[in-house]
Amino acid sequence: MSKKIDVLIIGAGPAGVAAGIGARREGAENVVVLERDWDLGGILQQCIHPGFGLRTFKEELTGPEYMHRFIEQAHEAGVEFRTNTMVFQIDRETNTVWTMNKERGIEALNPGAIVLTMGCRERPLGAIRIPGGRPAGIYTAGTAQRFVNMEGYMPGKRAVILGSGDIGLIMARRMIWEGATVEGVYEVMSWPGGLRRNIAQCLDDYGIPFHLKTTVTKIHGQDRLEGVTVAEVDDHMTPIKGTERFVECDTLLLAIGLIPENELSRMAGIEIHKVTGGPVVNDLLQTTNPAIFAAGNVVIVYDLVDNVSDEGLVAGANAAKYALGKIPSDVKRIPVRGGENVRLYSPQFVTGETDTTIFMRVTHPIEQPCRVFAEPGFYSQRLRYARPGEMNEVKIKAGQVKSAGDISEIVIDIQPV
Amino acid sequence: MDYDIVIIGSGITGASIARELSKYKLRIAVIDKASELPAGASRANSSMIHGGFDDKPGTVKAKFCVPGNKLWHKLKGELDVHINECGSYVCAFNDDETKHLEKLLEQGKTNGAPGVEIISGDKLREKEPNVSGEIVAALWSPEAAIINNFEAVNAMIESAEINGVKLFLETTATGLLVDGGKVRGVSTNRGEFLAPVVINAGGVHSGEIASWAGDTSFRIIPTKGEYFLLDRTTGGFIHSFLFSCPSKAGKGITVLQTAEGNLMSGPTATEQQDPEDRTTTPEGLAEVLKGARRLVPNFPVNMNITTFAGVRANTESGDFEIYALKSPRGFVNAAGIKSPGFTSSPAIAEYIAELLKEELADVITLTPNEKFMPERRNIPRFLYLDMDERRKLAENDPAYAQIVCRCETVTEGQVLEAIRRGARTITAVKMMTRAGTGRCQGGFCCPRVAEILSRELNIPLDEITRHGGESKLLVGKTKEFLLNKKGAAAHE
Numbered sequence: 066m067s068k069k070i071d072v073l074i075i076g077a078g079p080a081g082v083a084a085g086i087g088a089r090r091e092g093a094e095n096v097v098v099l100e101r102d103w104d105l106g107g108i109l110q111q112c113i114h115p116g117f118g119l120r121t122f123k124e125e126l127t128g129p130e131y132m133h134r135f136i137e138q139a140h141e142a143g144v145e146f147r148t149n150t151m152v153f154q155i156d157r158e159t160n161t162v163w164t165m166n167k168e169r170g171i172e173a174l175n176p177g178a179i180v181l182t183m184g185c186r187e188r189p190l191g192a193i194r195i196p197g198g199r200p201a202g203i204y205t206a207g208t209a210q211r212f213v214n215m216e217g218y219m220p221g222k223r224a225v226i227l228g229s230g231d232i233g234l235i236m237a238r239r240m241i242w243e244g245a246t247v248e249g250v251y252e253v254m255s256w257p258g259g260l261r262r263n264i265a266q267c268l269d270d271y272g273i274p275f276h277l278k279t280t281v282t283k284i285h286g287q288d289r290l291e292g293v294t295v296a297e298v299d300d301h302m303t304p305i306k307g308t309e310r311f312v313e314c315d316t317l318l319l320a321i322g323l324i325p326e327n328e329l330s331r332m333a334g335i336e337i338h339k340v341t342g343g344p345v346v347n348d349l350l351q352t353t354n355p356a357i358f359a360a361g362n363v364v365i366v367y368d369l370v371d372n373v374s375d376e377g378l379v380a381g382a383n384a385a386k387y388a389l390g391k392i393p394s395d396v397k398r399i400p401v402r403g404g405e406n407v408r409l410y411s412p413q414f415v416t417g418e419t420d421t422t423i424f425m426r427v428t429h430p431i432e433q434p435c436r437v438f439a440e441p442g443f444y445s446q447r448l449r450y451a452r453p454g455e456m457n458e459v460k461i462k463a464g465q466v467k468s469a470g471d472i473s474e475i476v477i478d479i480q481p482v
Numbered sequence: 483m484d485y486d487i488v489i490i491g492s493g494i495t496g497a498s499i500a501r502e503l504s505k506y507k508l509r510i511a512v513i514d515k516a517s518e519l520p521a522g523a524s525r526a527n528s529s530m531i532h533g534g535f536d537d538k539p540g541t542v543k544a545k546f547c548v549p550g551n552k553l554w555h556k557l558k559g560e561l562d563v564h565i566n567e568c569g570s571y572v573c574a575f576n577d578d579e580t581k582h583l584e585k586l587l588e589q590g591k592t593n594g595a596p597g598v599e600i601i602s603g604d605k606l607r608e609k610e611p612n613v614s615g616e617i618v619a620a621l622w623s624p625e626a627a628i629i630n631n632f633e634a635v636n637a638m639i640e641s642a643e644i645n646g647v648k649l650f651l652e653t654t655a656t657g658l659l660v661d662g663g664k665v666r667g668v669s670t671n672r673g674e675f676l677a678p679v680v681i682n683a684g685g686v687h688s689g690e691i692a693s694w695a696g697d698t699s700f701r702i703i704p705t706k707g708e709y710f711l712l713d714r715t716t717g718g719f720i721h722s723f724l725f726s727c728p729s730k731a732g733k734g735i736t737v738l739q740t741a742e743g744n745l746m747s748g749p750t751a752t753e754q755q756d757p758e759d760r761t762t763t764p765e766g767l768a769e770v771l772k773g774a775r776r777l778v779p780n781f782p783v784n785m786n787i788t789t790f791a792g793v794r795a796n797t798e799s800g801d802f803e804i805y806a807l808k809s810p811r812g813f814v815n816a817a818g819i820k821s822p823g824f825t826s827s828p829a830i831a832e833y834i835a836e837l838l839k840e841e842l843a844d845v846i847t848l849t850p851n852e853k854f855m856p857e858r859r860n861i862p863r864f865l866y867l868d869m870d871e872r873r874k875l876a877e878n879d880p881a882y883a884q885i886v887c888r889c890e891t892v893t894e895g896q897v898l899e900a901i902r903r904g905a906r907t908i909t910a911v912k913m914m915t916r917a918g919t920g921r922c923q924g925g926f927c928c929p930r931v932a933e934i935l936s937r938e939l940n941i942p943l944d945e946i947t948r949h950g951g952e953s954k955l956l957v958g959k960t961k962e963f964l965l966n967k968k969g970a971a972a973h974e
Binding site for chain 1: 957
């Protein structure tokens with residue numbers, strides 16, 4: 066009979082590895098991170114471009130370099146990793162976690178606490194229902210990135226990128242570096258999905274055309290992709306007749322959004338937020354099942370990996386506290402409410418047990434000075450602008466919540482000044 | 483002669499005929515131009531096993547639908563195929579449509595469809611709470627069912643192969659060989675397949691194939707049907723198969739839960755020239771959505787995972803064309819098979835065997851094959867096994883403890899078994915294991931399946947295709963590609 070696992074972490078990407086470190090530092094004895102891939106690091110393994118860790122390490126690292134630093138720390142902290150191990154079921158009554166691995170077979174684990182760090186996945190083509198054929202040559206940007214960076218194969222020679230999420234922008238540049246042609250990036254919204262710095266460094270620097278309020282309306286080709294029809298859209302995102310044009314290409318890369326990956330969370334029976342697509346959590350990163358915590362892109366899709374790692378450390382530490390019986394069951398549960406221009410935010414509840422950062426995205430860009438704030442009077446900060454592609458945050462101190470007494474909600478918003 | 487019988491087409495019709503005829507001592511070849519099965523209309527359809535009330539008494543369709551339904555309920559066990567025995571409802575929104583239900587009820591009784599009855603809209607809503615409040619009545623058909631059509635076609639042809647039938651994929655019939663008024667075989671892109679009997683199960687191409695034999699008595703009107711397929715988590719939204727009443731606006735959109743638990747809606751019925759045009763259209767998808775929302779107002783289209791279209795082999799008469807030609811002798815049509823073709827196929831197959839015995843006895847002799855094995859076992863479906871079965875499977879073969887497709891919980895063991903059973907493309911693995919049919923539509927598993935195919939078949943990764951032909955996934959290695967391009971630029 067093996068030792069009881071105190072904290073079991075599902076997924077060894079940036080959130081999971083940090084959660085392992087956090088849990089061990091908090092005093093949990095037996096901390097295990099499960100990873101379905103053969104190596105640690107999650108999606109950062111294939112992100113071989115620089116730009117990671119500017120905040121955490123004050124230097125520009127590639128994805129694998131960034132992960133390497135955390136993995137070293139985790140090994141030093143005594144975290145156990147099990148690779149090639151997939152969780153395929155979580156029983157909601159008993160919190161039993163079912164795993165499979167070629168050597169170990171099928172196992173049932175009953176840990177003291179669970180941290181969900183499964184990350185997110187890319188929205189597929191079906192989600193946007195583009196008419197036309199179903200040829201080879203259509204990939205999500207991340208799948209193409211895996212082919213190019215991990216396997217060493219090119220998905221095509223002439224690409225169109227639909228959507229302007231960060232992976233799409235990065236892949237546009239990557240395709241150019243590999244000698245392919247990129248016909249353009251097409252974004253249905255009137256603002257970019259990814260970071261401004263990626264627009265500049267990945268598109269502008271290489272002269273890749275970027276078309277806002279334009280989308281793909283038809284896919285041509287039966288065996289291999291032969292081209293796409295693109296069209297401008299009106300304010301209701303309906304294609305405008307007469308603006309259609311054919312763009313020849315053999316590859317269509319999709320960067321049309323990321324969805325937190327919560328199949329296991331749903332099995333576990335925890336509440337999933339309708340807008341974020343991730344578990345509803347409080348500022349301890351505790352889900353609606355008190356023994357299950359969650360961190361990183363499985364909760365809300367972040368722009369920067371630094372935030373994911375930070376959150377992993379916090380969730381791991383709190384999961385350890387829970388496993389050690391140090392989290393009271395009667396913590397406060399003050400709801401956070403987003404104002405009019407807040408599309409999504411996390412955490413959705415504040416306990417006042419800890420200092421917390423609430424992350425949010427605006428629905429519409431505000432291209433003028435504005436103010437991000439948390440009421441009643443917890444936080445206020447001036448911003449030069451607020452854009453959906455770039456997350457904003459408010460910070461709230463535990464002391465502020467305690468001294469505010471009986472408040473029914475915390476309101477967060479961003480408004481022009 | 484190489485064979486006794488060549489069957490053109492391995493959709494559900496051709497596969498069912500092949501299996502039925504494998505009960506006799508015959509050398510049978512089945513040829514299909516696709517790289518994986520099912521391909522044509524058998525891949526993209528409503529996967530319905532019809533109750534048998536919809537066909538006009540006296541038609542060929544009516545003759546085969548009810549017997550076909552009964553046979554499928556038996557074949558389910560023999561072939562180890564997933565069938566959801568959920569029944570179907572035809573929904574009426576007004577008096578006119580209710581009258582139509584009464585007509586269908588009469589037809590059902592004449593056709594021998596068991597248990598068909600008309601129920602009130604409220605009774606329907608007790609069973610299916612998400613249907614429209616405006617539905618006033620429904621025709622209930624308890625024997626209707628929904629089949630996993632990917633599994634069914636593969637199961638049927640596998641069973642035929644177990645009993646000696648030879649399957650040739652990527653083999654396109656190009657003409658009929660006739661000698662002195664007698665069929666001599668089929669010419670294909672891979673040479674001649676000689677046999678005294680040729681059975682035309684060519685689906686949407688069956689009209690053209692019949693014309694090779696000089697039979698121009700019917701014409702195929704390729705008719706496109708477009709569909710939405712939703713995430714498996716939406717399955718409980720509707721538990722059965724809902725038909726609309728046909729109206730002036732169209733034949734009627736259906737909403738159903740597939741045998742795998744996905745919500746699905748379709749099809750449109752758009753006549754077109756090109757039998758191979760399976761593209762979805764904005765108009766078609768809009769029509770499906772409108773029809774789906776009429777039946778199920780909160781149809782959760784935001785959970786859509788893919789759209790697709792199939793092309794069915796409509797005929798001008800609207801009926802099946804199943805008969806042996808007097809001349810050239812040896813040519814048999816199982817043509818123009820569309821809805822309820824999937825349902826009817828096992829009954830059509832039995833009829834074809836009788837037809838050969840009665841009308842072509844001078845050409846071919848059907849001697850029973852005592853060694854016929856009716857049983858065929860599916861590739862283990864990890865998703866549906868209980869924990870003990872899963873453990874056993876993984877202990878015997880560790881490949882069953884490695885997930886390849888996370889959406890549908892498909893293991894490496896299943897993918898390897900599909901390859902052992904003949905899968906050569908990404909789509910073949912998908913058809914045989916369901917890897918890639920889930921909510922990420924292959925985003926996660928496609929590179930992994932490609933790697934396994936490459937490794938097992940010992941072919942380079944950039945030779946792997948999505949569905950055969952020119953549908954290669956990749957165009958070459960990264961640096962090679964860059965160097966070649968630079969070299970070419972330097973030349974210029």
